[in-house]
Amino acid sequence: MRFNTFGITASSILLATASAFALPKATEIFPDMGLGYNIGNTMEVPGNPTGWGNPFPDAAYVKAIKDAGFNTVRIPCAWDSHASNGTINAGWLDSVKTVVDLVINNGMYAILNSHWDNGWLEDHVFDGEGYDKSGLVNSSAATVAAKQESYWKQIATKFAAYDEHLIFASANEPGVNDPWNGGADNGQWAFDSKRMTVLKQFHEACLKAVRATGGNNATRIVVVQSPRTEIDKAPLLSEQYPTDPAGEGYTMAEVHFYPYQFSLMKDGDEDWGKMFYYWEDKTPGNDAAHTCSGSALGSKKSIDNLFGGLKTRFYDKGIPVVIGEMGAIKRLDLLSGDNLKKHLEARAAWYGYTVASAKKNGLVPCVWDTGDEGDGNFTIIRRQVNKFGGKVGDITDVETLNAMREAYGQAAVPGNSIDSTVKENTTILDGDMALHITYKTVQSDTSEAGTMRIDLSKDWSQYVAISFDLRAAGETAGPCMDKTRDGCGDYGWASVSLFNMSGEWKWNEVSLGNVEDLGTLKNYKIEFGDGEGKLAFENAAKMNAIGINLYGTQFTGDMYLNNMLLWKADGTADTLQSFDTKKPKLEGIATGELIKANATGDWGKSAIAIAPTRIAANSKMLVNVQPGMVSATFNATKATRGTATLMNSMGQVIAQQAFEAKAGANEVQLNTNLRGPAILIVKQGSQKNVQKITLR
Structure with a gap:
């Protein structure tokens, strides 16, 4: 195993002293790659790395990753959205280099990939007629492969002098967005050996481009992905493994591991299966139906069987495997009290067992991280301090981190995240509750939004309307940022809308009126469909989110919201949100709390005095x-x-x-x-x- 000397200048760290010598093979560097971490939802955001809420990675954040015990950092990255006429923007290449240097200068391995990036490759793993997210289309595999080769030639040229601590990854999850067309793969369009031939062509285009740039790239490790990066599709990759001009030993394979019922499912039990909150013996004991155990996907037995199969198929043949992404969400909005505590303990135990099994079977486990700390998050290391407080590098999930550190023989870090999370996310309720939202704009001449959003993953085809109790009031003649500005306070206004996102996250909304018209508690019933006063959907069978937005300028006020119901054609209704358990997501200028429900929609000690607006009717x-x-x-x-x-x-x-x-x-x-x-x-x-x- 060869290491350059860390602690000298950055440029000399990265330069190979003897490029004529081949870099180490994949099996040689595997033992040192250790535990991996993803800087997710950042460099792969199309066009803007801060567009999904995360700051640009800085030295403090990357050092915190190293200090937490990780030795490999996967950097999901976009390229096509930063290219013009096939040429990647030089400034973007420099930005990516900044992150790569931070990782390598901290003594870690960097895996630099080509991520989704609007699906230019990922959604088009077929030749000729096939399905992408928009439906039936035609795609030339030769054209996509040529683009893949061109981009990787540019990337490899930029990083040609780097040693074995930089690893390239050909793609991310090729084919994962295949639409549901009644195919052989759980309803998706089938990914068969014919399509694997196309994916092999894309991987070989990457390998060809990297090797052609010479120097250290001639034997740099390149990671190739199984179809959809799913473990059960790994045999297709094994049977049609890409040919590497460098010969054998300089590639790794990649799969991802999200056992759905345990890792991702959160919007309710289905007739085909239930959500798994708990895992093996980390369970309340009276909820076996929601416990992942036995032979269920994600159980100890299934993890050992799946990872053992990867070892036989790849590692034993000189091909280590990267689990490029793995994780399980926190169900903060579904559970509370002792049940939430047992769920968080179950997650930590699952992470620990999964990475231990990965290590044993020649796999490099890389945990997924989005930076968010709300419901459904994976985050272990804080970076969104403007939103969640604290400082960059704070450990937000001590127990999960320690379970993984133990698997790698590392000492536990101090702290207790589970108890504090349970306390923060458990509300002691006293009867019927409602949601009190407070709004306060900051800008004096620009509209701002306060959002109450309920995330979904549901079929709403059976519903014809939504109803809820709502009252809003406030002051729309201030505040002004610049009190000396002529006309300060003249243009204050605020309005409220009901919105949804459905299908491919298409936005639709319907206005509920200006705030001055909403000062009395009223039950609103909004019909679904096209037309005046109705809420339209792109695809009611695929609801993604619904919520209420308040748009305003120079506005300070409050809203009372309760009893959101979904109505069926037969006149019966299902409860969407009663607010008797937890508050939903609040974003923008909206903050809020649960309060005791009442008959008039009053919110007790309001943030402002409830006064009529200065805007005329x-x-x-x-x-x-x-x-x-x-x-x-x-x-x-x-x-x-x-x-x-x-x-x-x-x-x-x-x-x-x-x-x-x-x-x-x-x-x-x-x-x-x-x-x-x-x-x-x-x-x-x-x-x-x-x-x-x-x-x-």
Whole structure:
């Protein structure tokens, strides 16, 4: 095993001293790769590494990964979304190099892959007619392979001087987004030997490009993925393993491990199977139906059988295997008290057993991490300090980390995450509860949103409407960031909408009205479908999320929400959210707490005094919208100077007109070429009329 000397300059760390000599083979470096960690939802975000909520990786975060006991870091990465006319942006290559250098300078191995990246390769593992996420399409395997070769030639050239601590990975989960078409693979379009021939072509395009750049790349380790990176598809990879120009010994295979019922399932039991909260003997003892044990996928028996099969198929033939991603979510919104504690203990035990079995069978386990710390998270090391507090590098799941460290002979780190998590996520309830949401904008001239969101993975085809109890109130004439700005406070407004995301996360929403119209507790029943006042779906059979948004500028206020029901055509209803257990996700300018439900929708000690808004009712103004033009008719109590303003949904002024109003009826006209939702504000003296409109 060869190591360069760490602690000298970064450039000299990375340069090979004798490129004429081959780098170590995969079986030689496997024992030193140890435990792996993913910097997930970051460098693979199409176009912007911070777009999914994580900061750009810095030295403190990467050092924390090393200090936690990891020795391999997988860097999921996008390339196509950072390329123009087939050329990867030089600045992006430098950004990726920054992260790679941080990893290697901390004495760890870096696995740099080509991730989903809008599916340019991953969703098109076929030649000719086939299915991607959009349906039946045609894709040229030769064209995709040529693109794969071109990108990897550019990547390999950038990193040609790096030693064996840098590893390339050809793809991520090729074919995982195959749609459900009644095929042979649990309903998905079948991934058979014919399609494996195409995937082999893509892997060989990567290998060809890397080897062609010479130097250390001639024998650099390259990881190749099984179809969908699923363990049960590993035989296809074994039977058609890519040919490496470097010869045998310089590749690794990759699979991922998410036993669905234990690792990912969280939106309710199904008729084909139940969610597994618990694992083996880490169970309350009275809930065997929700315990992963015996021969269930993810149990001790299945882990040993599956990993033993990978050892026979690959490692025993000189091909170590990387478990590029593995993990199990925390069901923070489903469980509480002792049940939540037992669930978190079960997760820690599962992680420990899984990585121990991986190590024994020639596998490098890399745990998945998204940076989030809410319901359904995998996170062990904190990085989103702006959202969750603390400092970068804090261990958020001590017990899971220690279970894995034990498997690798490392001493336990101090701390207790389970008890604090249980305390934080368990509410002692006293009868019927409701949700109290508080909103406070920060910007003075830009629209901001406060979101209450319920994540789903459900078929809503049986439902025809949704109902809920809602009341909102607040002050829409401040605060202003710049109190000296002329007109500060003139353009405050707030409106509320019900939204959903369905199908391929298509957004639809329906307005519930401006805040000044929502000051009395009322039961709202919104029908599903197309048309005025209805909530549309892209695909009701595939609901992803539903929620309520408050959009506002210069707004401070509150909302009371309770009893969200889903209605069927026969007049019966199912409860979507009663708020009697836990609050849902709140984002943006929204914060909240569970409160005792009441008959008027009051929220007790409000963040503000509940006062009527300063915006006049819509009935005082008649608005006519025509293509390219908006006109408003209104009454003025006396002759005065006024202004008419159009703002878009971001709170930006898009048209403005000063006018001299006379006592009595008046009309003002604004012209704009923009389309979409807008706010019309007509002000004369102390009078102000506001109306939401849609520009045509």
